[in-house]
Amino acid sequence: VNELDLLRDWRVPEPPAADVRDRALADLDALFYAPTMPVPVPAPLRPAGRRLLLRAAIALAVTVALTAGVVVWAQRETDRRLDAVGRIHLPEGTLSGAPGGKLPATFLIVGSDSRAGITDPAFGDPAQQTGERADTMILLRVTKDGARALWVPRDIFINGATPPKINSLLEQGAAAQIHGIETLLAVSIDHYVRVRFIGFERIVDALGGVRIPIPYPARDVRSGLDVPVPGCTTFDGPRALAWVRSRSLQYYFGAAWRSPDPVPDIGRIGRQAQLLRVIATKGRSTLRAHPAALVRLTDTALRYVQVDSGLGRDGVIAVSRALLGLSPGSLDTATVPWKTVGLPPGGEQGLALDTGASFSPSGYLLHGSGASTPGSSPTTCK
Amino acid sequence: VGECAGHDGEDIRASLPDPERFAAVFGRHFDAVHGFVARRLGRAAADDLAGAVFVEAFAARERYDQARADARPWLYGIATNLVRRHRRTEERRLRAYARAGADGAAPLDDPHDRLSAGAEAPRLAAALAALRASDRDALLLFVWADLSYDEVAVALGVPPGTVRSRIHRARRVLREHLAEDGRPLAPIEGGDS
Numbered sequence: 144v145n146e147l148d149l150l151r152d153w154r155v156p157e158p159p160a161a162d163v164r165d166r167a168l169a170d171l172d173a174l175f176y177a178p179t180m181p182v183p184v185p186a187p188l189r190p191a192g193r194r195l196l197l198r199a200a201i202a203l204a205v206t207v208a209l210t211a212g213v214v215v216w217a218q219r220e221t222d223r224r225l226d227a228v229g230r231i232h233l234p235e236g237t238l239s240g241a242p243g244g245k246l247p248a249t250f251l252i253v254g255s256d257s258r259a260g261i262t263d264p265a266f267g268d269p270a271q272q273t274g275e276r277a278d279t280m281i282l283l284r285v286t287k288d289g290a291r292a293l294w295v296p297r298d299i300f301i302n303g304a305t306p307p308k309i310n311s312l313l314e315q316g317a318a319a320q321i322h323g324i325e326t327l328l329a330v331s332i333d334h335y336v337r338v339r340f341i342g343f344e345r346i347v348d349a350l351g352g353v354r355i356p357i358p359y360p361a362r363d364v365r366s367g368l369d370v371p372v373p374g375c376t377t378f379d380g381p382r383a384l385a386w387v388r389s390r391s392l393q394y395y396f397g398a399a400w401r402s403p404d405p406v407p408d409i410g411r412i413g414r415q416a417q418l419l420r421v422i423a424t425k426g427r428s429t430l431r432a433h434p435a436a437l438v439r440l441t442d443t444a445l446r447y448v449q450v451d452s453g454l455g456r457d458g459v460i461a462v463s464r465a466l467l468g469l470s471p472g473s474l475d476t477a478t479v480p481w482k483t484v485g486l487p488p489g490g491e492q493g494l495a496l497d498t499g500a501s502f503s504p505s506g507y508l509l510h511g512s513g514a515s516t517p518g519s520s521p522t523t524c525k
Numbered sequence: 526v527g528e529c530a531g532h533d534g535e536d537i538r539a540s541l542p543d544p545e546r547f548a549a550v551f552g553r554h555f556d557a558v559h560g561f562v563a564r565r566l567g568r569a570a571a572d573d574l575a576g577a578v579f580v581e582a583f584a585a586r587e588r589y590d591q592a593r594a595d596a597r598p599w600l601y602g603i604a605t606n607l608v609r610r611h612r613r614t615e616e617r618r619l620r621a622y623a624r625a626g627a628d629g630a631a632p633l634d635d636p637h638d639r640l641s642a643g644a645e646a647p648r649l650a651a652a653l654a655a656l657r658a659s660d661r662d663a664l665l666l667f668v669w670a671d672l673s674y675d676e677v678a679v680a681l682g683v684p685p686g687t688v689r690s691r692i693h694r695a696r697r698v699l700r701e702h703l704a705e706d707g708r709p710l711a712p713i714e715g716g717d718s
Contacts, residue, residue, distance in 0.1 A: 146699040149645050150668050156560035156568075164555060165577030171551055174583055175544040198573075236555065351546065436545065 150332030154423055163449075168453050172433050178316065188231050223457050229449035230333060237318045238451060240333025244458015244477055247286040248333040249508055252466065253313070254415075278340070278388075279415060280281025280309065282330060283465060284508040289472025290465035292419065293504060294412045301327050304484040308493055327496060328479065328504040335451040336462055340388065344380035346422060346467060349443050350429055352377045353421045354524035355386065357402075359394035368392070371442045374525035385416045406483065406494065417478040421523070423468020436488050440469060477507055533596035536550045537589045547586065550596055551579050557597070558604050561670050565608050566615055574611075601670045602680035603660050612658055619654035623647045645703060653700035656695050663688050664695035 195403055202368040240248055255278065280295040297310035301323045309327065312320040321332050347353050353374050361370040368385040370376055378386060390407045392414075393400040404410025429436050444463040453464075480500035508510040532549050537629070540547035558578050563571035581603050582589075582596075589599060608615065625647075653661060659681075666677045667688075678685040 146703055147668055149703070150664075152701065153646055153649055156571075159563075159568075159572065163559070163572045163575070167549060167555060167579060168548065168578050171547070171579050171583060174580065175547070180580060187568075198558050255609040349543070349545075401716055404718040433545065433548070439545070453577050 168432075171433055173437070175298065175433070187189055187465075195355070197483060219439065221396065221441065221445075221460070222456075224445045225459055228445055229337075230452045231317060231337060231449050232452050233321075233335065234318050237321055238333040238335060238453065239332060242453040243455040244334060244453075244461065246458075246461060247284060248458065249330060250283045250285065250334045250336050250417055250462050251324060251332045252279075252281040252283050252292075252462075253317075253320070253335070253337045254281070254340055254424060280324070281461065282324070282328075282332070282504070282508055283336075285461055285465045285470075288422065289474065289477045290468075290470065291477070291508060292416070292466075293479060294416065295324060295328070296406075296408050296481050297495050298406075298408050298414060298492070299327070299479065299481060299496060300484065304493070304495050306315075314417050330505045330508055334454045334458060334462070337452075338450040338466070339447040340384060342444060343387070343422075344384045344417070345443050345447065346380075347378065347383040348380035350422065350425045350441055350453055352379050353418065353425055354378075355417070356384070356524050359396045361394050362400070362509065363389040363392050365391045372437075382387075383418060387418050406481075408494075409478070409481070412478055416478075419468070420476065421465070421475060423474045424523075426468050436471060437464075440467060475511065477502070479504055532594045534589070534591040534593050537596065538591045538606045540583075540586060544583075547583050550600075551583070554597060554600055555579065557670075558600055559651040561665075562604055562608060564669050565665065566611055566709060567618060567626040568612065570614070574604070574607050577607060581599050581607070597670065598672055599677040601666055601672060603678060604683070605666060609662065610660065616654050619650045623651035623654065648702050651698070654669065656698055657691075660691045660695040660698075663700075667692055 240298055278297065280297065282293040282295065284291045284293075295309060297308065299309050300306060301309050301312070309320070309323055312323045314420055317337075321335060324330070325332055356375055357370050357373045359373050359375050360374070362368055363385065364388045368382070368383045368389050384431065388411070390411055391403060392402065392407075392410060394403050395401075402410075426440060429440075441460065441463055444467055445459070448459075450462070450465060465474070468474045480497035480502045481494040482497040484495045502513040527553065531549055531553055533553070536546050536549040540550075553639050555575065559575035562574050562578070566574065578600060582600055585603075589596065594598070653665075655663070662681060663677055666672050667674070667678055670680075672680060674688050675686050677688045677692075
């Protein structure tokens with residue numbers, strides 16, 4: 144035993160109390176969102192009795208000041224961002240919702256195919272993408288207790304088994320699309336929200352990545368997805384986007400690359416719903432640890448949405464947060480019942496609404512009845 | 526997220542545009558930094574100062590060498606700077622500890638200090654109190670923060686050779702104090718008032 148060993152064993156510290164850790168992290172967290180960086184001044188040590196009292200007083204004062212400051216600042220930031228949110232002007236009478244955005248309300252969320260902002264060549268040359276097609280359509284019912292998301296497959300025909308597909312209606316304008324979905328599913332749509340996919344990429348990055356369970360080695364040569372090793376995989380924003388955009392996903396099993404999706408679009412919907420749930424879970428745990436992150440995440444989300452001109456500020460915030468699982472209550476997911484259509488040779492492939500299904504889109508949206516999760520692996524990652 | 530060791534340099538680089546990413550660095554090292562400060566100044570002081578280490582680190586993160594995967598030398602360097610501002614407190618504690626141990630009384634106000642008895646503890650405390658402050662910093666970074674000589678050099682911003690000689694000198698003082706076995710401890714000045 145030498146002097147170093149003696150020293151090493153002397154006064155071995157215990158881990159800090161949980162509240163000490165929390166307080167230190169909260170101090171740091173306040174800086175993350177502070178508009179300007181304060182100069183840290185460590186408090187001098189004082190005799191115990193006075194120190195305690197003083198510390199309590201300082202803590203109180205600082206908490207009050209910080210809270211007030213953060214709230215005021217956050218409100219101002221959010222207001223500014225809300226003013227900048229893009230507006231879509233629709234013909235009067237297109238939407239059922241009263242101006243404003245009182246809850247509960249049904250939103251049509253259109254994930255647009257717009258390539259703007261995506262520089263990855265895997266998604267094609269932005270200059271060659273003309274027009275705008277709806278890549279993803281979700282009916283989102285937002286109530287005070289939670290949200291329900293109903294995916295509308297893009298390849299579903301609006302008139303039984305004959306074209307056009309619902310997807311192509313956007314080319315005739317948002318109003319045509321809203322009307323088509325309302326007619327097909329017997330639902331009324333209160334508000335219209337367009338989301339750029341790149342927004343999800345940014346949200347995933349803002350959350351520090353998400354963990355997705357991948358059952359087999361996976362690839363999509365068209366979207367650039369490549370996961371050589373199966374298991375829980377951390378996806379950053381671009382990889383998460385490649386995952387949910389993938390329409391030609393292949394898994395390596397049975398000694399060959401095979402498509403796991405009987406219908407590519409339906410498989411993709413499952414992955415999108417899965418990502419949304421994973422984002423919601425991650426978002427909630429992030430908020431528990433850093434309540435102030437709400438402002439930042441909302442701010443990020445607001446950059447990538449456009450809303451109908453009748454939707455009020457509260458409605459914009461409600462739908463953005465519901466979509467990210469940041470509002471209280473659960474986020475449920477389901478898919479419109481579908482069946483493959485027997486096609487004449489050479490005809491256009493597509494899906495038809497399964498009118499024989501017991502699942503009713505309006506019953507699900509309005510009352511949550513018949514909730515089902517679109518097909519995807521039920522396993523989750525820690 | 527927390528399952529891998531993590532790369533501090535990458536998180537710090539990512540935290541430049543995205544400050545939240547710094548929380549990963551906090552998560553990896555807070556407990557250890559707190560423990561280090563608690564060992565030197567006591568738990569109550571560590572509860573205040575450990576957080577300040579990360580606040581300073583966050584403010585200075587632009588200057589961090591992002592190639593370094595392990596931020597411990599940097600963080601312990603900041604911690605050492607903060608501890609140094611409380612040098613008198615530290616030395617007073619050490620002397621009181623040495624004195625109390627010699628009297629057989631319960632040392633100090635910090636209940637956690639009592640947990641570590643050991644016959645040599647008073648002599649260790651006396652030895653540490655007797656060290657030159659810069660020697661003590663180097664020694665404790667080496668032994669308590671578990672840094673290598675090179676890492677201590679990074680933490681203190683001095684050449685490795687200087688670290689080597691400081692630690693060497695500190696060890697000699699420690700050995701001298703511990704060798705006073707059976708003999709009365711050298712008289713210690715009361716520094717409190």
